Amino acid sequence: MASLGSFLLLASFVVCSYAAAVSVVGARRRSRRLIESGIGSFYLVCALMSCASAVMINAFLTSDFSIKYVDHYSDSVQPLFYKITSYWGGLDGSIMFWVFLLSVFGSVAVYVNRERYRELIPYVVATISGVQMFFLYLMIVHRNPFTTYLAEAPAEGQGLNPLLQNFYMAIHPPSLYIGFVGMTIPFAFGIAALITGHLDDSWLRAVRRWTMTAWLFLSIGLFLGMIWAYEELGWGGYWMWDPVENAALLPWFTATAFLHSVMVQERRSMLRVWNVTLVITTFFLTIFGTFMTRSGVVQSVHAFGDDPILARLFVMFMVVILTGSFGLVIYRLPLLKARNELDSWASREAAFMVNNWILLFAAMFVLFGTMFPTLSEAITGTRLTVAAPFFNKWMAPVGLVLLLLTGTGPLLAWRKSTLKNLRDQFLWPATAALVTAGAIVALRIPFWASGLCFALCGFVTGTIVQEFWRGGKIRRKNTGTDMITAIIGLVGRNKRRYGGYIVHVAVVLICLGFAGNGARKDLQVLLQPGQEATVGRYTIRNTGVKVTDDGQKQMVTAHLAVFQNGKQIDTLYPAKWFFRKHEQEPTTEVAIRRTLAEDLYIAMAAPPKLQDQSASIEIFVNPLVNWIWIGFGVLAIGTGIALLPERAYSFAIAKLPAEAAAATIALLIILCTGPAAFAQSQQHGMGGPPVTGSDVQTSYYPRTPLERQLQHEIVCTCGTCGHANIAECRKDPCGTSHQMRGELAALIDQNKAHDEIIQWFVTKYGSQEMLGAPLDKGFSRMAWLFPYLVGATGAVALGFAAVRWSRHSAAADAPPPLDAEIDERIDDELRDLD
Amino acid sequence: MPHRYIKIGLTVVVLGVAFSGMLWSTLREGTEYFKNVDEVINEQHVWQGKRVQLHGYVVPGTWVQRPNTLDYKFKVQNNPARGTMPGGVVEASYTGLLPDTFKDEAEVVLKGSFGPNGFRVEKDGVMAKCPSKYEAASKSASSGS
Numbered sequence: 001m002a003s004l005g006s007f008l009l010l011a012s013f014v015v016c017s018y019a020a021a022v023s024v025v026g027a028r029r030r031s032r033r034l035i036e037s038g039i040g041s042f043y044l045v046c047a048l049m050s051c052a053s054a055v056m057i058n059a060f061l062t063s064d065f066s067i068k069y070v071d072h073y074s075d076s077v078q079p080l081f082y083k084i085t086s087y088w089g090g091l092d093g094s095i096m097f098w099v100f101l102l103s104v105f106g107s108v109a110v111y112v113n114r115e116r117y118r119e120l121i122p123y124v125v126a127t128i129s130g131v132q133m134f135f136l137y138l139m140i141v142h143r144n145p146f147t148t149y150l151a152e153a154p155a156e157g158q159g160l161n162p163l164l165q166n167f168y169m170a171i172h173p174p175s176l177y178i179g180f181v182g183m184t185i186p187f188a189f190g191i192a193a194l195i196t197g198h199l200d201d202s203w204l205r206a207v208r209r210w211t212m213t214a215w216l217f218l219s220i221g222l223f224l225g226m227i228w229a230y231e232e233l234g235w236g237g238y239w240m241w242d243p244v245e246n247a248a249l250l251p252w253f254t255a256t257a258f259l260h261s262v263m264v265q266e267r268r269s270m271l272r273v274w275n276v277t278l279v280i281t282t283f284f285l286t287i288f289g290t291f292m293t294r295s296g297v298v299q300s301v302h303a304f305g306d307d308p309i310l311a312r313l314f315v316m317f318m319v320v321i322l323t324g325s326f327g328l329v330i331y332r333l334p335l336l337k338a339r340n341e342l343d344s345w346a347s348r349e350a351a352f353m354v355n356n357w358i359l360l361f362a363a364m365f366v367l368f369g370t371m372f373p374t375l376s377e378a379i380t381g382t383r384l385t386v387a388a389p390f391f392n393k394w395m396a397p398v399g400l401v402l403l404l405l406t407g408t409g410p411l412l413a414w415r416k417s418t419l420k421n422l423r424d425q426f427l428w429p430a431t432a433a434l435v436t437a438g439a440i441v442a443l444r445i446p447f448w449a450s451g452l453c454f455a456l457c458g459f460v461t462g463t464i465v466q467e468f469w470r471g472g473k474i475r476r477k478n479t480g481t482d483m484i485t486a487i488i489g490l491v492g493r494n495k496r497r498y499g500g501y502i503v504h505v506a507v508v509l510i511c512l513g514f515a516g517n518g519a520r521k522d523l524q525v526l527l528q529p530g531q532e533a534t535v536g537r538y539t540i541r542n543t544g545v546k547v548t549d550d551g552q553k554q555m556v557t558a559h560l561a562v563f564q565n566g567k568q569i570d571t572l573y574p575a576k577w578f579f580r581k582h583e584q585e586p587t588t589e590v591a592i593r594r595t596l597a598e599d600l601y602i603a604m605a606a607p608p609k610l611q612d613q614s615a616s617i618e619i620f621v622n623p624l625v626n627w628i629w630i631g632f633g634v635l636a637i638g639t640g641i642a643l644l645p646e647r648a649y650s651f652a653i654a655k656l657p658a659e660a661a662a663a664t665i666a667l668l669i670i671l672c673t674g675p676a677a678f679a680q681s682q683q684h685g686m687g688g689p690p691v692t693g694s695d696v697q698t699s700y701y702p703r704t705p706l707e708r709q710l711q712h713e714i715v716c717t718c719g720t721c722g723h724a725n726i727a728e729c730r731k732d733p734c735g736t737s738h739q740m741r742g743e744l745a746a747l748i749d750q751n752k753a754h755d756e757i758i759q760w761f762v763t764k765y766g767s768q769e770m771l772g773a774p775l776d777k778g779f780s781r782m783a784w785l786f787p788y789l790v791g792a793t794g795a796v797a798l799g800f801a802a803v804r805w806s807r808h809s810a811a812a813d814a815p816p817p818l819d820a821e822i823d824e825r826i827d828d829e830l831r832d833l834d
Numbered sequence: 835m836p837h838r839y840i841k842i843g844l845t846v847v848v849l850g851v852a853f854s855g856m857l858w859s860t861l862r863e864g865t866e867y868f869k870n871v872d873e874v875i876n877e878q879h880v881w882q883g884k885r886v887q888l889h890g891y892v893v894p895g896t897w898v899q900r901p902n903t904l905d906y907k908f909k910v911q912n913n914p915a916r917g918t919m920p921g922g923v924v925e926a927s928y929t930g931l932l933p934d935t936f937k938d939e940a941e942v943v944l945k946g947s948f949g950p951n952g953f954r955v956e957k958d959g960v961m962a963k964c965p966s967k968y969e970a971a972s973k974s975a976s977s978g979s
Contacts, residue, residue: 383867386866
C-alpha cells in the first residue's frame with residue numbers, strides 16, 4: 001500500500017508539471033486544445049491526490065504500522081474518528097493534506113470560472129500547479145508520508161497525543177488549512193491578471209468570494225484554536241501570542257485589509273497596486289507561516305522540530321514567490337495606475353486606507369515580534385525574547401483604533417463628506433459613545449483598561465443600528481412594506497454591505513470579550529480538605545480529592561463546592577488525567593461555570609498530593625469571555641449572508657410589496673418555529689415509539705422522568721459526537737453512550753437521587769466533562785458549537801428558504817433586475833438625500 | 835507639488851520617529867535575556883536585578899516544597915544530570931503552581947531575576963518542557979498553520 005501511495009504522489013507531481021507547462025504554452029500559442037489539456041490534467045491531479053488520501057486513511061484504518069507516519073500518530077485502540085483525523089496530525093501528513101485541499105479548491109475554482117475568465121484560466125492553472133509542485137516535491141524528496149520501516153514493522157503504534165484527542169482539535173486544523181489553501185486561489189488569479197495584463201477590475205470579481213470564503217474558514221479556525229486552548233490547556237486564557245498562533249493570524253490581517261480595500265477599487269478605481277500587493281502578501285504570509293512553524297526557525301512550545309533542509313527549500317520557494325510576483329507588479333505598473341485621486345480625507349476611501357495601513361501594520365508588527373528572538377540572535381548574538389505583555393501593549397491600541405474606524409468608515413460618504421453630512425451621520429453614534437462612556441464613569445469601571453473599548457463598542461453599535469434604520473426607512477417608503485421586510489430586503493439588495501455590518505456587530509462582541517480581560521482575577525492556592533479560598537464573588541471549598549481508573553487512564557478529581565453570599569451555588573470538578581503510555585503528560589480537565597457575565601474557571605495543577613487530599617488549584621474569574629465565542633458565531637452568520645448567491649433574497653426585493661411582506665412573514669415564522677418544532681419532535685421521538693421489553697434492555701429508553709432528565713444532562717464521553725447527551729447519542733451506534741445509559745438505568749433501579757447519580761458519574765468519569773448540566777443553565781456548552789451550529793444552520797436555512805421563496809415571486813412577475821452596482825449607488829444617494 | 839511632498843515627507847518622518855521611539859521603549863521593558871545556566875553562573879552580580887529567562891535542567895532530588903504552601907525551592911544546572919558534563923548549579927525559589935511537566939531532570943526555562951538568595955522566579959515564570967511532549971505537541975502545531 002505504501003508504495004502505491006508513493007507512486008500516486010510521484011504521478012501527481014508529473015501530471016502537475018505537465019499541467020503547468022502545457023497551460024503556459026497553450027496560452028502563448030492561443031491553442032484551445034493545449035489549454036483544455038492543461039485543465040484536464042489539473043483535474044487529474046485532484047483525482048490522484050484523492051486516491052493518495054484514500055490510501056493514507058486506509059493505512060490508518062487498518063493500522064498499517066509498517067508506515068512510519070501511521071506508527072507515529074496512531075495505535076490500534078485509537079477510536080475510529082481519531083484514526084482518520086491522524087491523517088493531518090503530523091508534519092508529513094499535513095503537507096499532503098494541504099496539497100489535497102489545494103487540488104480540490106483549485107479544481108472547483110477553475111471549473112466555476114473556466115468560461116467567464118477564459119484569458120486568465122491557463123495562468124491560474126499554471127500558478128496553482130506551481131504551488132502544488134513545490135509541496136509535492138517536498139514530500140517526494142524529503143518528507144514522504146508513505147516512508148516505511150526498512151526492517152520489521154512495530155506491532156503497535158505510538159498513539160496520538162491525548163491533548164489532541166479532542167473533537168475540536170480534530171476539526172480545527174482542517175478549518176485553518178482551508179483558510180490557508182483558499183488564499184492561493186486569489187493569488188493565482190492575481191498572477192494571471194498580471195501576466196496577461198487584463199488588469200481591469202474583473203479579476204477582482206472572480207476572487208472576492210474566494211477570499212471571503214477563505215477568510216471565514218481562517219476565522220473559524222482561529223476561533224476553534226482559541227476555545228480549544230481555553231478549555232483544554234488550563235491556563236485560563238485563549239491567546240498567548242505563540243508563534244504558531246501568530247502564523248495563522250498574519251494572513252488574517254492582510255486578508256481583512258484586502259476585503260476592505262477591494263471596495264475602494266470597485267467604487268473608485270483606486271488602490272490598484274495596493275490590492276494586488278495585498279493578495280500577494282496574504283499568500284506569501286500563509287507560506288511564511290508554514291515555514292516558520294515547520295522549519296524550527298522560531299522556537300515555540302508547539303512548533304515542529306528543527307529541519308534545516310525543509311527550511312532551505314522553503315526559503316528558496318519564498319524567494320521565488322517574492323521576486324516573481326513583485327517583479328510582475330513592477331513590470332505592470334503602468335497598467336495599474338489609479339484612475340482617481342483621493343479627494344478628501346473625510347471620505348470613506350480615506351477611512352478604508354487608514355484601516356488598511358493599520359491592519360498591515362498589525363501584521364508587520366506581529367511578524368516582527370514573532371521573529372524578534374531569531375533576529376536578535378542573528379544580529380547581536382544574544383537571544384532576546386519578547387512575550388505576551390509586549391504584544392498586548394502594542395496590539396491593544398491598534399485594536400482600539402481599528403474599532404474606532406469600524407464605526408467611522410460607514411458614516412463617511414464616498415469622495416467627500418460635507419460638514420452637514422458629518423453632523424447628520426455622527427450625531428447618534430457619537431451620542432451612543434458618550435452615553436456608554438458616561439455609564440462607565442458612573443459605574444466606576446477603570447476607563448483605560450476596558451472602559452474606552454466599551455465606549456467605542458457603543459459607538460460602532462450606534463453606527464450599525466443607524467445604517468440599518470435609515471436604509472430600512474428609505475426602503476419602506478419606496479416599496480410600501482413594513483419595516484422588517486424592508487430591512488430584510490435591504491440586506492438582500494446589498495448582501496455584501498449589510499453582511500459586512502453584521503460582521504462588524506461580531507467585532508463589537510469579540511471586543512467586549514477582550515475588554516473583559518482587563519478585569520480578570522486569578523488566584524493560585526493550595527487547599528487542604530475543608531479549606532476555602534475567595535476570588536471575586538465566589539468562595540471555593542475543597543471537599544476532597546478522589547482517584548479513579550477506567551482502564552485507559554487514571555483520573556484524579558478534586559471536588560470543589562462553590563459558594564456565593566454564603567449559599568452553595570454549584571460544585572465543580574477539575575481533574576488531572578494520566579493516560580496509559582502518556583503518564584508523563586497528564587491532561588488538565590478544567591471545570592468552568594459559565595455565565596454571560598463571567599466564567600468561573602478552575603484548573604488543577606499537578607502533581608496532586610493524594611496522601612492529605614490537598615488540591616493545588618488555580619482559580620480564574622474571566623468576565624465577558626463568552627461574548628467572544630458568541631461574536632464568532634455572529635461573524636459566521638454575517639459572512640454567510642455576504643456569500644449567499646444573488647437570487648437568494650429576490651423575494652424581498654420583489655416589486656409587489658404585499659407578496660414580499662407575506663413571504664417575509666412566512667419566512668420568519670418558519671425560522672422561529674423551526675427549532676421549536678425540531679425540539680418537539682426530539683421530545684416526541686424520545687417517549688414516542690412503543691417499545692418492547694427487549695428494546696428497553698438494549699437501548700435503555702428512559703422509564704422515569706428522572707431518568708429522562710438525567711439522560712439529557714449527561715454527555716456522552718466518546719469524544720466523537722461533539723458532546724451530544726446520552727439520550728441523543730442513541731441515534732448513532734455508539735457503544736459509549738449505550739454503556740453510560742446502562743449505568744444510569746442501574747443507578748435509577750437502586751433508587752438513587754439526582755445528585756447522588758451525578759456524583760457517581762463524576763467520580764467514575766473523573767471530571768465533569770460528562771455533565772451536560774451547563775446546557776440546562778442556558779448557555780455554556782453551546783459556546784463550543786456556536787459558530788458552526790448557528791452559522792451553518794442559520795445561513796443555510798435562511799438561504800434555502802429564501803431561494804425557494806424567491807422562485808415564487810420571480811415567477812410572479814418582475815421587471816428586469818437593475819444592475820447591482822447601479823442599485824447600490826441609488827441606495828447610497830437616496831440615503832444621502834434623506 | 836513640492837509642497838505636497840514636503841507634507842508627506844514630514845508625516846513619514848514624524849510617524850517613523852514616533853514608532854521607533856515607542857518600539858524602543860517597549861522593547862527595553864518587554865525583552866528579556868535568554869541565558870543558559872553556565873553563561874551566568876560566574877557573573878551573577880552582573881545579572882542582578884535584570885530580567886532573565888534562565889535555561890537549564892532540574893537537578894534530581896533538590897526539589898522541595900514548604901508544607902501547606904505553594905513555596906518551592908529547587909536547583910537547576912546547565913546540562914541534564916545524566917549528561918557527561920553537568921556544569922554549574924543555580925538555586926531557584928518560586929511561589930505558585932508548577933506545570934505538569936516539571937519534575938526531576940526536566941528541561942526548564944525560568945523567568946525572573948537574580949537576588950541575594952539565588953534566582954527568584956516570578957509568578958507563572960516556570961516553563962517546563964519534556965522531550966516527548968515537545969515532539970507530541972508538535973502535532974498541535976499542525977493546527978497552527
